[in-house]
Amino acid sequence: MRGILLQHRGERILLLADTHVGYEVELRRERGINVVSQTAKLANSVLELVDSQNATMVAILGDVKHELPVPRESVDEVKAFLKTLAKKVPVLLIPGNHDSLLQEIAAGIEGVEVASARGVLIGRFLLFHGHVKPLKSDLERADVVVMGHTHPAVVIRDEVGYAAKEPAVLKIYARRSKLCKALYDEPCRRRGELKVVVLPAAHPLITGVDVRELQTLASEGRTFLKYVELNPEKVEVYLSDLTYLGTLADITEATP
Numbered sequence: 488m489r490g491i492l493l494q495h496r497g498e499r500i501l502l503l504a505d506t507h508v509g510y511e512v513e514l515r516r517e518r519g520i521n522v523v524s525q526t527a528k529l530a531n532s533v534l535e536l537v538d539s540q541n542a543t544m545v546a547i548l549g550d551v552k553h554e555l556p557v558p559r560e561s562v563d564e565v566k567a568f569l570k571t572l573a574k575k576v577p578v579l580l581i582p583g584n585h586d587s588l589l590q591e592i593a594a595g596i597e598g599v600e601v602a603s604a605r606g607v608l609i610g611r612f613l614l615f616h617g618h619v620k621p622l623k624s625d626l627e628r629a630d631v632v633v634m635g636h637t638h639p640a641v642v643i644r645d646e647v648g649y650a651a652k653e654p655a656v657l658k659i660y661a662r663r664s665k666l667c668k669a670l671y672d673e674p675c676r677r678r679g680e681l682k683v684v685v686l687p688a689a690h691p692l693i694t695g696v697d698v699r700e701l702q703t704l705a706s707e708g709r710t711f712l713k714y715v716e717l718n719p720e721k722v723e724v725y726l727s728d729l730t731y732l733g734t735l736a737d738i739t740e741a742t743p
Contacts, residue, residue: 489654489689489727491633492540495610500579501542502614503533504635505688507553507585508568509561514692516560525691526564530571532691537576544576548635548686549583549604549616558588565592573598581607583616583636584709617685617711620670627667627675631682636710638688640695641724641732652694653726654687657701659712660721669714683715687727698724699739 490503506529514520533545551569554561572578573596582589582604593599605622606615613629615621617636626632639655661683667675687695696704701722705712719736732738 488536488729489687490536491656491684491686491729492542493546493609493612493633495612498544499540499542500544500546500609501533501536501540502546502548502633502686503689504548504616504686505550505583505638505690505693506533506547506568507550507688507690507693508565509558510553510690510692512554512560522692524564526568528691529689530568533572533689534575542576544579545572546579546581546607546614547689548581548614548633549618550585550635550688551580551583551589552592553585553690555585556587558592562592566596569593569596569599579607581615584618615711618709620711623667623671623675626663626670626681627677629681631684632711633684633686634711635686635688637685637701637704637708637712638693638695639685639698639701639724640687641698641726641738652697654695655698655732656687656725656727656729657683657685657698658723658725659683659685659715659717661715665716666714683712685712698722698735701735 493500511522514522552565578599580601590601608625611630613625613632617634639657640652641655642652644650661681663681664678702717722735724732
């Protein structure tokens with residue numbers, strides 16, 4: 488399961504990120520790799536999760552589509568994907584950096600809502616993609632931030648040296664005061680600890696970036712994590728089924 492379930496006031500919201508519908512277009516156009524479209528498989532896997540988790544809504548936290556700068560070949564595929572999901576449950580889309588023209592693509596599809604790229608606050612949970620700064624007022628009210636964008640993954644090796652890269656979920660403990668100062672150059676009214684949950688990419692062909700490269704990626708990239716104090720001992724790493732692997736410090740120390 489490359490997502491998590493958020494329960495709030497009777498709603499059971501399936502949170503996913505980085506579905507990257509149309510990714511196969513780039514593989515074919517830019518890399519010369521012909522891959523069968525994964526969109527139907529992706530939609531079916533999401534609907535299976537909706538059924539198994541009794542979800543009442545699906546929220547996709549950015550990079551719903553993949554093709555840039557302007558979608559041409561994948562527009563119909565993105566529309567079909569959204570229509571398939573919306574026939575089952577309401578769908579909330581929070582735009583990411585790949586989502587140019589998402590509002591226009593989703594227009595007229597019943598059951599699909601496109602929110603602000605700066606995020607949506609549901610109770611004490613702030614949902615956004617992670618490529619822009621959220622509203623300071625939302626960050627002050629949130630206890631948990633859930634995002635995508637960085638595609639975390641973990642490399643697992645067996646005793647004979649075989650290595651597999653698996654999508655991962657991160658839970659990062661951050662100091663709100665330090666985060667607000669870094670983001671907005673002024674403190675937040677609330678202090679205390681804030682949890683940042685980073686979801687893996689939902690697209691089946693995208694495994695992600697090794698979590699051991701997280702600090703370098705955050706420092707160089709356009710990501711919310713650039714402003715988060717990434718103490719390896721306060722970054723918990725889970726497989727996508729939420730099996731706990733240890734902290735980032737544990738994983739880094741155990742890697743040969």
